[in-house]
Amino acid sequence: MTVSGWVDTVRDQKKVQFVVLRDESGALQLVHPRLPLPEEAAGRLEGSPPESSDPVADTISALSSGTFITVRGALKHDERVKLGGIEVVIDEIDVVSEALESPIAEDTGVDKRMDWRFLDLRVPKNNLVLRVQTTLEHAWRNYWVGNDFIEIHTPKLMASASESKAELFEVAYFEGKAYLAQSPQFFKQMAQPAGLGRVFEIGPAFRADPSFTSRHATEFTSVDSELSWIDSHEDVMRLHEELMVAGFTAVKEKHGAEIAEAFGVDVTVPSTPFPRIPLAEAKRIVAERGYEVPRHDDDMDPEGERQIAAYVKEKFGHEFVFLTDYASSIRPFYHMRHEADDALTKSYDLIFNGVEISTGAQREHRIEVLERQAREKGLDPEELSFYLDFFRYGVPPHGGFGMGLARVLMLMLGLPNLRESTYLFRGPTRLLP
Numbered sequence: 001m002t003v004s005g006w007v008d009t010v011r012d013q014k015k016v017q018f019v020v021l022r023d024e025s026g027a028l029q030l031v032h033p034r035l036p037l038p039e040e041a042a043g044r045l046e047g048s049p050p051e052s053s054d055p056v057a058d059t060i061s062a063l064s065s066g067t068f069i070t071v072r073g074a075l076k077h078d079e080r081v082k083l084g085g086i087e088v089v090i091d092e093i094d095v096v097s098e099a100l101e102s103p104i105a106e107d108t109g110v111d112k113r114m115d116w117r118f119l120d121l122r123v124p125k126n127n128l129v130l131r132v133q134t135t136l137e138h139a140w141r142n143y144w145v146g147n148d149f150i151e152i153h154t155p156k157l158m159a160s161a162s163e164s165k166a167e168l169f170e171v172a173y174f175e176g177k178a179y180l181a182q183s184p185q186f187f188k189q190m191a192q193p194a195g196l197g198r199v200f201e202i203g204p205a206f207r208a209d210p211s212f213t214s215r216h217a218t219e220f221t222s223v224d225s226e227l228s229w230i231d232s233h234e235d236v237m238r239l240h241e242e243l244m245v246a247g248f249t250a251v252k253e254k255h256g257a258e259i260a261e262a263f264g265v266d267v268t269v270p271s272t273p274f275p276r277i278p279l280a281e282a283k284r285i286v287a288e289r290g291y292e293v294p295r296h297d298d299d300m301d302p303e304g305e306r307q308i309a310a311y312v313k314e315k316f317g318h319e320f321v322f323l324t325d326y327a328s329s330i331r332p333f334y335h336m337r338h339e340a341d342d343a344l345t346k347s348y349d350l351i352f353n354g355v356e357i358s359t360g361a362q363r364e365h366r367i368e369v370l371e372r373q374a375r376e377k378g379l380d381p382e383e384l385s386f387y388l389d390f391f392r393y394g395v396p397p398h399g400g401f402g403m404g405l406a407r408v409l410m411l412m413l414g415l416p417n418l419r420e421s422t423y424l425f426r427g428p429t430r431l432l433p
Contacts, residue, residue: 003028003088004070004096006122007063017060019090020083021071024127029087030071032056059093066099066119110419117424117433125262129421132255133409137202139250140223143243149198149225154187156180156204160383167207169218180206183402185334186387188226189363192398193390198227202405210428214417215355215407219426223358223408226400233336233346233362236399237322240350240360241274244320251412265414268319274350275316278325282308298327300349300356309354324348333373335361336399350403353411360401367391 005023019030035054063069073088081087104116106123113120121127144151157171157178169180183205191199205222227239251259252267259265277285279300283293286300286307293304300308300323312321325344328337335345347361364370370391371381381388409421419425424433 001075001088002070002072003030004068006099007065007067007069009065010060010063012061017057019060019063021069022122022124027083029081029083030073030090031076031087032060032090056090056093059095060090063095064099064101066102066122067095068097068099070094070096110417114419114425114430115433121423126420128255128258128262129409129413129415130423132251132259132413133405133421135250135254136247136409136412137405139247140202140243141200142250143246144198144200144225147198149200149227150191150196152184152188152191152196152199152201153203154181154184154201156206158186159386167209169206169208182207183222184224185332185402188224188400189334189387189398190390191226192228192365193393193395197229198225200225205402212428215410217406217418217422217426218428220418220422221405223403223405224400226398228396228398230362230397230399233324233348233360233399236360236362236401237274237276237324237348240358240401240403241270241272241320245270245272248412259413263413263415265412267412270318270320274320274322275312275318276322276324276348277308277312279323279327280325282323285311298330302355305351305356306354309351312351319353321351322348323351328373331361333377333379334363334370336364337373346399350401352408355407355411357407357411358401358403360399362397362399365391365395365397 003021005021005028008020008022008027011018015034017032017034019032021028021030034057071088071090071094072092073090076087076089077085078087079085102116102119104113104119121130141151157173158181159178167182171178171180184201184203188199188201201222201224203222204219206219207217209216209218225239225243227236230236248267248269252269256267259267282300283304286293286304289307289311291303291307293301308321308323309319312318324347325338326347326349328335328343328345331345331347335347338344338346345361347359349356350358350360364373367388370388374381374384406418406421409415410418413421415421
């Protein structure tokens with residue numbers, strides 16, 4: 001048989017040599033029993049070794065970790081071999097591409113590892129993150145398609161802001177300027193008067209946010225869905241939790257054992273319905289636990305999220321919680337407000353293991369209300385005319401959510417930061433590799 005891969009380790013012993021070969025499918029042991037020296041070598045003077053009669057052994061002795069080789073040999077079953085009980089006895093070896101000594105090691109800091117991400121991803125546990133990501137996204141798509149959702153691909157160059165201009169990347173665009181999309185919000189809402197009904201997208205989004213936390217990025221993959229004919233944000237939450245169950249079930253079935261071995265994490269498929277707590281009540285619960293959320297705004301801060309997550313874990317045994325009924329003062333202009341209390345929106349944040357991973361809401365579909373709420377946020381309806389035109393031709397009640405893919409992976413696998421759950425991370429000081 002013929003096998004190819006990167007040299008992981010070499011054990012160069014007196015009578016036998018072992019090489020562990022690795023590729024994206026796993027690891028395999030290669031073995032080469034050294035050939036005895038020719039008899040005439042015994043008569044040579046000490047210090048003048050004979051020409052090698054075992055070129056395979058010489059090649060193996062010179063191998064460095066990371067070198068890419070192709071080996072031809074015989075497959076042999078041996079129960080003593082830890083890597084699956086098989087090994088390949090080498091007949092021929094071809095060094096395809098030699099490797100320098102790796103600049104990173106197991107204890108290298110995360111920033112330097114990101115500099116050498118293509119080497120960092122050779123490590124099996126880091127490679128596993130992206131395989132889990134693939135399974136998770138595939139399960140989500142299966143759920144959407146199985147429930148008659150339509151996949152859309154929205155543009156990432158926009159003429160105006162979809163949320164706050166403070167977080168926009170402005171780019172030159174021929175004789176004018178454009179902005180990198182913060183989310184597909186406007187375009188997935190456009191699908192509702194277009195008659196698509198239920199849509200989804202997994203694609204890039206950009207935020208000019210100079211944050212250096214473990215959970216922020218300037219470019220990230222956003223998981224979005226929007227659906228028509230809803231009664232309230234409760235319909236959106238129901239979709240959201242069913243989607244998460246589908247994804248976590250697929251990951252646990254395919255990778256559960258690998259994840260437990262690599263990260264020491266037992267992937268738990270969440271039960272439905274997820275706990276739901278209005279934000280005001282959540283703040284009272286957190287205060288009773290001894291933590292006061294700062295009152296400089298109406299949001300829940302990161303420590304408050306951790307505290308309410310701990311409460312939900314203790315009381316309900318659940319890793320997820322919907323915090324609902326956020327103040328209109330901190331929500332976008334397109335979030336629908338409660339009929340009985342204009343200060344509250346029909347919106348939610350989804351908290352997973354103490355970190356917010358998503359925001360969802362019922363959208364406002366009445367044009368006169370949208371215009372008024374946009375002005376209240378300091379936005380010029382004229383600049384939003386292309387968006388507001390959607391609502392002049394009949395729009396069904398609708399809602400949806402946007403969710404950060406890398407955050408979900410980070411929290412699912414117990415990783416310390418977003419850098420490790422992103423293929424190539426982008427932050428305020430990183431544009432390479």
